[in-house]
Amino acid sequence: xxxxxxxxxxxxxxLGGGILKVxxxxxxxxxxxxxxxxxxxxxxxxxRVGATRxxxxxxxxxxxxxxxxRHLRLPVVYARKTKPITxxxxxxxxxxxxxxxxxxxxxxxSPEYLSPGERVLIIDDFLASGATILGLVRLTQAAGAxxxxxxxxxxxxxxxxxxxxxYLKIPIESxxxxxxxxxGKIEFE
Amino acid sequence: xxxxxxxxxxxxxxLGGGILKVxxxxxxxxxxxxxxxxxxxxxxxxxRVGATRxxxxxxxxxxxxxxxxRHLRLPVVYARKTKPITxxxxxxxxxxxxxxxxxxxxxxxSPEYLSPGERVLIIDDFLASGATILGLVRLTQAAGAxxxxxxxxxxxxxxxxxxxxxYLKIPIESxxxxxxxxxGKIEFE
Numbered sequence: 001x002x003x004x005x006x007x008x009x010x011x012x013x014x015l016g017g018g019i020l021k022v023x024x025x026x027x028x029x030x031x032x033x034x035x036x037x038x039x040x041x042x043x044x045x046x047x048r049v050g051a052t053r054x055x056x057x058x059x060x061x062x063x064x065x066x067x068x069x070r071h072l073r074l075p076v077v078y079a080r081k082t083k084p085i086t087x088x089x090x091x092x093x094x095x096x097x098x099x100x101x102x103x104x105x106x107x108x109x110s111p112e113y114l115s116p117g118e119r120v121l122i123i124d125d126f127l128a129s130g131a132t133i134l135g136l137v138r139l140t141q142a143a144g145a146x147x148x149x150x151x152x153x154x155x156x157x158x159x160x161x162x163x164x165x166x167y168l169k170i171p172i173e174s175x176x177x178x179x180x181x182x183x184g185k186i187e188f189e
Numbered sequence: 190x191x192x193x194x195x196x197x198x199x200x201x202x203x204l205g206g207g208i209l210k211v212x213x214x215x216x217x218x219x220x221x222x223x224x225x226x227x228x229x230x231x232x233x234x235x236x237r238v239g240a241t242r243x244x245x246x247x248x249x250x251x252x253x254x255x256x257x258x259r260h261l262r263l264p265v266v267y268a269r270k271t272k273p274i275t276x277x278x279x280x281x282x283x284x285x286x287x288x289x290x291x292x293x294x295x296x297x298x299s300p301e302y303l304s305p306g307e308r309v310l311i312i313d314d315f316l317a318s319g320a321t322i323l324g325l326v327r328l329t330q331a332a333g334a335x336x337x338x339x340x341x342x343x344x345x346x347x348x349x350x351x352x353x354x355x356y357l358k359i360p361i362e363s364x365x366x367x368x369x370x371x372x373g374k375i376e377f378e
Contacts, residue, residue, distance in 0.1 A: 021275040028276070029266045029302040030251075032259035059247045059267075062219075066252055070221035077218045078248075085291075086210040087217070102274075113218040 001041050001175040004153065005188055007034060008176065014184050018128070018156060026125055026153065027060045038175055039067025042123060042151045045173045046072065049148040051121035053077060055114070055140065057107055057132050064153050065123040072121070077114060079107040079139060088112065092142045096135030107135045109143070116144030127152035127174055130161030137168065154178065157189060190230050190364040193342065194377055196223060197365065203373050207317070207345060215314055215342065216249045227364055228256025231312060231340045234362045235261065238337040240310035242266060244303070244329065246296055246321050253342050254312040261310070266303060268296040268328060277301065281331045285324030296324045298332070305333030316341035316363055319350030326357065343367065346378060 013021040025031040042064070054076040056065035062078050069076035083091065092109045114120070120140045122133055133150055140147050147170055155162065155174030158181070162172055180187035202210040214220040231253070243265040245254035251267050258265035272280065281298045303309070309329045313322055322339055329336050336359055344351065344363030347370070351361055369376035 015275060019275065023273075023275050023299065024302065025264075027273070028269060028299060029264050030255060030258070031264055032255055033262070035255070036259060059251070059269075062248070062251045063255055066219060066221055066224070066255065069219070070225060073222070075214075075218050075220055080217060080248075084212075084216070086204060086208065086212050110212065110217060113213065 001038065003034065003037055004176045007031075008154070008186060012186060014181050014186050016184070018159065018181055020154065020156070020178070020181065020186065022154070026063065030063050035063045035067045038064055038153055039069075040071045041175055042068035042173070043071030046121055046149045046151060046171070049121060049171065050119050051148050052119045053114070053121070055079070055109075055120050055122050055136055056124055057081075057136060061124040064125055068121070068123050068151065074121075075113075077109060079109050079136060081105050081107065083108050092139045094135045094138045094142070096131045098132070107132070107139060109139045111143065114140065114143040114145055118143070118145035119148045120145050121149045121151065122147060123151045125153050127155040127161045127172070128159040130164035133161065133165060137165070149173070156181070190227065192223065192226055193365045196220075197343070197375060201375060203370050203375050205373070207348065207370055209343065209345070209367070209370065209375065211343070215252065219252050224252045224256045225259075227253050227342055228258075229260045230364055231257035231362070232260030235310055235338045235340060235360070238310060238360065239308050240337050241308045242303070242310070244268070244298075244309050244311050244325055245313055246270075246325060250313040253314055257310070257312045257340065263310075264302075266298060268298050268325060270294050270296065272297050281328045283324045283327045283331070285320045287321070296321070296328060298328045300332065303329065303332040303334055307332070307334035308337045309334050310338045310340065311336060312340045314342050316344040316350045316361070317348040319353035322350065322354060326354075338362070345370070
């Protein structure tokens with residue numbers, strides 16, 4: 001998606017170690033118009049997978065997933081990293097290592113909003129190692145629901161996430177793919 | 190806002206102790222169409238305050254703030270509760286007690302996205318005691334920026350947040366106001 005490539009080239013920062021800083025338009029400050037355009041593009045790419053729910057992980061997945069869900073006219077569920085007091089005692093919980101935090105985080109979904117028979121489209125900001133998305137996959141499977149697609153704003157293809165998810169045999173769509181971040185570069189596929 | 194009143198009456202749950210569960214359409218599962226309508230209503234009410242940025246706190250403020258920002262055509266910044274590695278060392282940080290978590294949480298904003306001279310519209314999901322919003326006010330003031338309005342989806346007027354914020358002498362707009370949650374009721378003003 002050219003608008004996202006252009007924005008990454010303009011405002012993204014390669015911090016080294018494979019870390020792409022997109023805090024000025026995705027992860028801390030958000031550009032709603034760009035996110036809406038990305039949501040529209042996700043909706044176009046996943047128009048025919050028959051999703052009944054969009055699933056993401058707090059925090060930075062919320063903006064793109066919400067906009068995708070808006071264009072698909074579906075509810076969106078975000079997995080929580082801490083269990084709020086409004087959540088029932090029995091929940092789906094898994095643990096995923098966080099690339100940018102350097103620690104393992106819990107991902108928690110209430111069975112109230114993820115039921116057997118649902119067709120789940122997972123949307124997140126990054127597809128890197130795939131660890132967070134694999135956590136969302138486990139939650140979906142624990143609920144007896146079916147994963148019908150995976151979408152990410154930005155894929156870092158050199159971190160192997162797509163291969164880690166390939167066993168699912170479902171469509172994986174990234175709006176931009178970065179193949180190399182060595183030597184301070186940001187090189188797109 | 191009648192659509193939000195109706196939805197709270199239909200799907201909201203009074204868990205006692207002043208806790209309103211809105212996990213099926215705001216806080217865990219999100220209804221994008223309803224959030225978009227709320228964002229549009231915020232934009233209408235704050236059309237003339239001259240905001241240059243929308244500010245909220247992760248996590249549950251993101252959806253309404255993003256939609257308000259979309260309709261106002263402004264960037265939105267969400268204060269982080271943990272400092273990601275992409276953030277610079279020097280940040281604005283304050284501590285706010287969390288009603289639903291029962292502990293104090295940090296609210297952190299990078300100076301990159303909150304500058305002197307900005308006119309800040311604060312949007313959050315709840316206006317209860319006002320503690321989180323007062324935290325966002327302190328961050329804004331620390332940055333030398335000006336607060337021009339405060340909006341919340343749901344105000345619980347019996348918790349005194351509006352009084353706590355009244356010294357700011359700026360418009361405070363809640364899309365619905367709940368005046369009483371005693372005896373399992375949800376009573377609107």
